[in-house]
Amino acid sequence: xxxxxxxxxxxxxxxxxxxxxxxxxxxxxxxxxxxxxxxxxxxxxxxxxxxxxxxxxxxxxxxxxxxxxxxxxxxxxxxxxxxxxxxxxxxxxxxxxxxxxxxxxxxxxxxxxxxxxxxxxxxxxxxxxxxxxxxxxxxxxxxxxxxxxxxxxxxxxxxxxxxxxxxxxxxxxxxxxxxxxxxxxxxxxxxxxxxxxxxxxxxxxxxxxxxxxxxxxxxxxxxxxxxxxxxxxxxxxxxxxxxxxxxxxxxxxxxxxxxxxxxxxxxxxxxxxxxxxxxxxxxxxxxxxxxxxxxxxxxxxxxxxxxxxxxxxxxxxxxxxxxxxxxxxxxxxxxxxxxxxxxxxxxxxxxxxxxxxxxxxxxxxxxxxxxxxxxxxxxxxxxxxxxxxxxxxxxxxxxxxxxxxxxxxxx
Amino acid sequence: xxxxxxxxxxxxxxxxxxxxxxxxxxxxxxxxxxxxxxxxxxxxxxxxxxxxxxxxxxxxxxxxxxxxxxxxxxxxxxxxxxxxxxxxxxxxxxxxxxxxxxxxxxxxxxxx
Numbered sequence: 001x002x003x004x005x006x007x008x009x010x011x012x013x014x015x016x017x018x019x020x021x022x023x024x025x026x027x028x029x030x031x032x033x034x035x036x037x038x039x040x041x042x043x044x045x046x047x048x049x050x051x052x053x054x055x056x057x058x059x060x061x062x063x064x065x066x067x068x069x070x071x072x073x074x075x076x077x078x079x080x081x082x083x084x085x086x087x088x089x090x091x092x093x094x095x096x097x098x099x100x101x102x103x104x105x106x107x108x109x110x111x112x113x114x115x116x117x118x119x120x121x122x123x124x125x126x127x128x129x130x131x132x133x134x135x136x137x138x139x140x141x142x143x144x145x146x147x148x149x150x151x152x153x154x155x156x157x158x159x160x161x162x163x164x165x166x167x168x169x170x171x172x173x174x175x176x177x178x179x180x181x182x183x184x185x186x187x188x189x190x191x192x193x194x195x196x197x198x199x200x201x202x203x204x205x206x207x208x209x210x211x212x213x214x215x216x217x218x219x220x221x222x223x224x225x226x227x228x229x230x231x232x233x234x235x236x237x238x239x240x241x242x243x244x245x246x247x248x249x250x251x252x253x254x255x256x257x258x259x260x261x262x263x264x265x266x267x268x269x270x271x272x273x274x275x276x277x278x279x280x281x282x283x284x285x286x287x288x289x290x291x292x293x294x295x296x297x298x299x300x301x302x303x304x305x306x307x308x309x310x311x312x313x314x315x316x317x318x319x320x321x322x323x324x325x326x327x328x329x330x331x332x333x334x335x336x337x338x339x340x341x342x343x344x345x346x347x348x349x350x351x352x353x354x355x356x357x358x359x360x361x362x363x364x365x366x367x368x369x370x371x372x373x374x375x376x377x378x379x380x381x382x383x384x385x386x387x388x389x390x391x392x393x394x395x396x397x398x399x400x401x402x403x404x405x406x407x408x409x410x411x
Numbered sequence: 412x413x414x415x416x417x418x419x420x421x422x423x424x425x426x427x428x429x430x431x432x433x434x435x436x437x438x439x440x441x442x443x444x445x446x447x448x449x450x451x452x453x454x455x456x457x458x459x460x461x462x463x464x465x466x467x468x469x470x471x472x473x474x475x476x477x478x479x480x481x482x483x484x485x486x487x488x489x490x491x492x493x494x495x496x497x498x499x500x501x502x503x504x505x506x507x508x509x510x511x512x513x514x515x516x517x518x519x520x521x522x523x
Contacts, residue, residue, distance in 0.1 A: 194455075194462045194463055194464050194465075195462070196455070196462070196464065251456060251458075251459075254456070254459075254460075255456055255461070256456060258456045258458075260456070260457065260458055261456070261458050261459075264458045297458075297459055300458060300459045301459045301460060304459070304460075305459060305460040314458060
């Protein structure tokens with residue numbers, strides 16, 4: 001196959017859009033923590049652009065998308081970008097340079113690692129998080145990406161659908177976040193102390209960048225610039241709109257329509273439409289988004305408020321639950337009329353697709369939880385996952401990075 | 412000489428400032444403070460549910476006046492800062508030993 005310029009332009013642009021989601025996530029998370037932990041929270045996401053961006057070109061891409069080994073993992077044939085050049089790959093995205101497909105995938109790996117950091121902010125030791133991230137990319141992300149998206153991956157072979165990463169990115173990060181929180185424990189003072197967000201406008205800016213970047217994430221996952229990308233684009237925006245609106249109403253029913261709730265809803269809607277974007281009609285985005293907000297809202301209420309699990313920035317409730325719903329919704333709303341490479345879902349008379357999606361949820365979720373638990377435990381007994389009491393009280397900005405977000409009196 | 416420290420609601424600053432200026436008490440220092448009294452606190456909303464904040468933002472006005480002006484200044488503040496609800500604030504009056512104007516070195520009454 002030869003390179004198509006239109007497709008290539010769109011994939012390169014989409015890669016840049018997805019790249020911008022990581023700093024966007026940094027601000028989204030950063031605004032929600034206490035002032036003394038703002039920089040450290042931003043750093044947990046931004047550092048992934050450095051760390052994972054390197055690991056991906058060195059071995060991550062190869063082990064995810066290299067020659068299949070038993071449906072479990074890719075091979076070493078793309079190690080250090082060997083055999084990844086300006087010509088299209090023989091297997092993936094046949095109309096864009098292999099390098100373009102590779103860098104598009106890199107951005108997904110980066111943000112997936114950044115996503116779970118939201119659960120452990122305000123108390124995790126930075127060096128421990130970095131070490132855990134390397135292990136997690138290698139042992140969890142890389143194989144799961146291969147299972148779902150790799151040529152010969154066992155979930156792909158079974159026909160599990162994941163258009164842009166509902167399982168690979170969101171279930172994976174969301175479930176891992178929960179396992180990590182159970183190992184790490186609560187922040188000191190949670191839940192009795194008020195932990196006030198330091199800057200909600202930052203959260204809004206971050207959510208805006210996420211929404212913007214998500215067009216690259218979802219519509220870019222068409223791996224071409226035509227009709228399918230447009231369909232995914234519209235489904236994405238529609239789901240985000242429906243979810244933002246729904247969360248606004250839920251918070252209004254509780255008391256008042258909150259800004260924090262509305263932007264959270266938008267993100268949850270984007271999560272849920274991710275696996276479905278290129279398999280469902282744009283209008284199905286309304287139901288997928290609205291239901292996602294309801295599930296996530298009550299999930300958060302149950303987990304955090306009632307049970308007191310300190311998943312600090314609600315990564316499991318937003319990405320885990322949103323991703324699980326999105327994966328199942330794909331099995332309900334998918335239609336061959338939108339994407340002939342997809343499948344018909346429950347609404348179109350096919351029950352087996354929903355079962356396949358359920359298998360995808362259980363296997364990715366189960367593996368991510370178990371592997372994260374083991375890796376987290378390993379890091380905990382060696383370097384220790386948590387900062388000391390004083391370091392936590394003083395704040396991670398000072399204790400981990402020797403900086404503070406806002407200057408003092410000297411002008 | 413007395414120093415008047417008035418803790419008031421943020422939204423009453425404009426009225427209090429204008430009333431003091433009308434009585435020619437122009438100089439003041441205003442700072443943003445947090446505190447609590449009988450008002451206890453307020454509930455704010457998180458993504459779901461609520462959390463309680465028991466230190467509320469207020470403004471502190473500090474001004475130094477001659478002994479004979481204290482009653483008039485307090486009166487201007489109270490009249491303009493009061494809403495009748497809990498959380499209207501408090502006023503403290505303290506004796507002042509010395510006042511110095513930095514520009515001229517003037518002392519006490521001449522420096523007010």
